[in-house]
Amino acid sequence: MFYKKLSHSLAVVLFAALSLCSVSAFADGAFELAGVSTPVGEKNTFFATEGDIALPVTVVHGNKPGPVLLLTAGIHGDEFPSMLALQKLGKELRADTLKGTVVIVHLANLDGFHEHRLALNPRDEKNLNREFPGDKAGTSTEQISEFLTREFIARCDFLVDMHSGSANQKLLNHVYSPFVGDAKLDALTFEFAKATGMQHIVMYGERPRDPQNSISYPNTAMTRGKPGLTTEIGHLGQRDDVFVEQALTVAKNALRFLDMIAGDATPHPEPAIYQKVKYLDSHNDGFFTPLVTIGDVVQPGTVLGEVSDYFGNKVEDITAPDAGIVMMINETPPIRSGESAVAIGIRQ
Known part of the structure; x- marks a missing residue:
């Protein structure tokens, strides 16, 4: 299998190749997202809006060139640890020392969050993680999916979609490492998954390979040539501090793997591959x-x-x-x- 054969040096080469677009974007100056401009070396918090859509976002646009990492919580509005972890991360990150750009979507399913819904958007009873790449003229969930695809995935190089168990689910923490039949992309995605530090890694190739029928959020990134992971940390609709810190550690490991902040990512010493x-x-x-x-x-x-x-x-x-x-x-x-x-x- 590809994930048993990738050397560290090849991972570095692949990372460098996939980061070129970010370096050129950095050279252009301000980072543009959903009509909002963030100057080089600054941090910006705002609502990304379009029609009835309003997503709370933090952009940290570093002083130095590097990739664009998209971190998203709240695709399901009842999964809280990653939301709280990304609030902490957004406050901690410093644009003056960051390489590249971090885009944080703090809460993608705002209505589901406030209505205390298990996974669904109460406006149309749809699961946001099953409606990608979306439809600008569709239902509420389809519009959010299209907005995320067009404005966020299009501007990132790497994606981590952060989840946890709903109020009815008890989960073992794990990360999904998708594969789509592109050897280099799949290999890099697996290296990215290992770098999160999570022990349990699920190889996941069940989503469609068609960019126009990508279904899930991370698969939409993968079908567009960008590594996209799904993490599952925490369960039972809890906001336990231990889960929050674990999610924060995963986000920081992603940043270290991409050489965006100082330090080395710390893969688990005994990874379990499924x-x-x-x-x-x-x-x-x-x-x-x-x-x-x-x-x-x-x-x-x-x-x-x-x-x-x-x-x-x-x-x-x-x-x-x-x-x-x-x-x-x-x-x-x-x-x-x-x-x-x-x-x-x-x-x-």
């Missing part, structure tokens, strides 16, 4: 009771949880089809037929 994640669905409506927890190693046939009807009678066991590690649990009782109850990561 070839895929299997989501195991309930076949019944009712109550779900987990019998394992995140991080548990399971074997084929292990009973992961059970579903009971509304009277308390067990109607289904959910079992592991393969050996793996538990990466997600539906921790709260409500379950619908077709809804994922457990997810397990399958190692190479």
Whole structure:
């Protein structure tokens, strides 16, 4: 596989090649985003607006040339640790020492955030991470997707889309390293994933390769030749300080990997690489009771949880089809037929 063969020197060459556009953009002076100009060596906080869209954004435009890193939280409005981490990062970064430009989208799904919704935008009941590259004339979610594609992804070189578990989900922290069949891009993306310092890395090639049907936010970057990661840090709709600090560390490791701030990225000493994640669905409506927890190693046939009807009678066991590690649990009782109850990561 490509991710076993990439040397550090090749990673450096690939990084340099993909950063050329940022260096030329730096030479042009101010960084333009959504009609707002940020001069060289300055930090700017503002709402990026268009029509009914208003996204809280921080741009830190460094004094020295370098890549453009896009960090985004709140694609799902109920996933809080990365939002709080990026608030901290935005305050800490200094334009006078930064190489390149950092663009922070603090909260991409503002309506979902204020309506306390699990993943969806209440204006149209759509999942922002399933509507890319979007439609300027479409529904609210489709318009946000198009705006992010046109104004933000188009101006970045690297993307980290930062998530966590919703109020019903218990998650093992992990990072998705997508691949789209471009050997150099896929290899660089894997190096980028390792550099985050996260232990659990999922190789992810299930999204379409068509830029006009990219579906998810990071895949939209990948189909446009730009490494795009998804991180999952924290769970159960919590704002735990430990999760916030972990998300902040990942963001800083991304900056160090790209040589945008001082220091070296710190990859995990024992990375665990997964070839895929299997989501195991309930076949019944009712109550779900987990019998394992995140991080548990399971074997084929292990009973992961059970579903009971509304009277308390067990109607289904959910079992592991393969050996793996538990990466997600539906921790709260409500379950619908077709809804994922457990997810397990399958190692190479």
